[in-house]
């Protein structure tokens with residue numbers, strides 16, 4: 001930014017930073033249909049400014065005009081084609097104007113220019129929201145903008161900032177009687193609509209209705225008078241909740257569900273918590289995590305209160321308001337739970353968490369379709385909580401849903417699994433695989449299918465993480481069925497081997513020689529029925545769930561050799577064994593060994609490079625077709 005010498009009026013001319021110039025150019029020259037959001041941005045800045053001065057007043061006595069009521073005032077003049085918005089906020093000094101209204105975070109600007117330049121599908125309001133070019137959006141509708149401000153600092157003189165877009169702005173002294181800021185827009189010819197009071201009221205209702213301070217127009221308050229979370233739930237309509245959610249989050253989809261708490265005892269608590277309908281909103285995934293705004297006595301204490309819910313509920317959006325929070329707390333002390341904030345925060349957290357759990361359980365019970373959506377979008381968070389949050393594990397286990405060999409497309413609870421266990425079953429059986437389809441073709445299922453035992457199919461990356469911390473449910477151990485020695489209830493008849501021991505040994509030796517160090521042992525299976533082979537984990541191999549995650553993420557892990565079990569009653573194994581016994585150098589055997597091993601990895605979702613199998617499969621096909629080489 002370059003700065004020119006003072007002119008006679010005491011104004012100094014500055015050049016916008018290059019990134020700002022680019023942003024301004026795009027904003028001024030694009031035909032955006034939702035230009036009206038410039039007003040939302042200005043109101044949001046005004047509201048921030050009031051929040052900030054309220055905070056100053058809590059901690060700092062030296063504030064100019066402490067008696068001023070928090071208020072945002074809009075004035076329009078059709079003849080002059082102007083719109084102005086004033087606030088009783090923190091104000092800006094001349095230096096702050098240069099700093100805040102001349103620059104823009106460079107990375108944000110670059111990302112903005114890139115997105116806008118690509119003609120991205122999202123609307124300008126989404127882009128602006130994401131990149132924080134808020135103030136500059138005025139240049140979509142104005143060809144000249146004047147800002148006059150009086151800082152809260154008692155000794156700072158009033159100042160003005162003015163620009164017609166382009167590449168420069170001026171800053172100089174000004175007259176302003178009281179603390180706060182007035183921004184005046186000289187509207188472009190095609191933006192006259194924004195000098196119409198009716199239009200302004202419509203925009204405020206649509207985008208800024210729930211701003212916590214009065215927004216005045218022609219002597220009337222045009223935003224909602226009472227914060228909806230302070231109303232009794234029966235007085236709030238679904239539409240109002242949806243509107244509030246949209247204005248809070250900028251999410252274009254309505255929330256999946258919401259929860260409104262309004263109580264005075266044992267704590268004073270007025271809160272609305274929203275469960276979004278999807279996890280990822282907007283291209284930048286800025287809102288993959290929710291935000292909970294914390295108010296006390298109408299003062300916004302925290303824009304993003306982290307400690308009000310356990311970490312696994314971080315996708316929740318909403319507002320929490322409690323009169324019980326001491327006003328003399330700083331943001332930091334509320335956050336860290338010190339300085340007296342702690343006991344109240346803990347009580348709030350406890351109440352909110354319990355109510356949210358209850359709400360989710362009720363959703364599952366009364367609206368299974370919605371709960372299914374919830375589970376698909378936010379299941380991974382619940383699983384994370386189960387693994388890491390011992391305090392809430394039992395509550396979270398009620399929210400857990402799984403698919404099994406018997407559930408089809410349905411999602412069931414562990415309680416349902418338990419009810420459906422066969423007589424004599426003492427453990428919960430599960431299988432980890434790449435997908436449901438892959439899981440259902442797993443050879444490990446053979447002995448359980450034969451006994452009609454239900455098996456949980458875990459196919460999500462987070463499942464491994466969850467299982468690393470979850471060893472049992474309701475007194476039942478969770479057992480991975482890839483283990484060699486499962487003590488299964490009930491007896492089933494075993495199919496008779498189709499080959500003799502010598503033939504089997506010949507095959508086992510050839511396979512062991514081919515697969516070398518990848519295997520600990522090749523042995524005859526006591527449990528396989530319909531499948532030819534399986535890879536069995538070493539029971540001692542603790543932590544395989546986490547290892548699995550590492551493997552899927554492509555990290556090098558020492559997994560230790562496993563045991564290959566062959567099914568001597570299977571036609572393929574029998575045929576291979578006969579060939580191995582007849583000709584130890586039969587070329588089919590090593591190819592088959594490799595392919596059986598790869599099949600096992602594929603089903604488990606652990607194969608590193610499936611494409612590498614293509615030449616071998618081709619060779620196997622040639623052998624099957626007796627093709628000449």
Ligand SMILES: Nc1ncnc2c1ncn2[C@@H]1O[C@H](COP(=O)(O)OP(=O)(O)OP(=O)(O)O)[C@@H](O)[C@H]1O
Nearest residue numbers: 045046049089091092100131132133134135136181
């Ligand atoms: N009405 C106002 N009163 C006091 N300061 C203001 C006001 N409007 C803007 N500012 C200052 O100008 C800065 C830049 O505003 P701008 O809207 O461009 O970005 P932001 O508010 O920081 O980010 P975003 O609007 O995207 O959340 C603000 O951070 C604030 O410091």
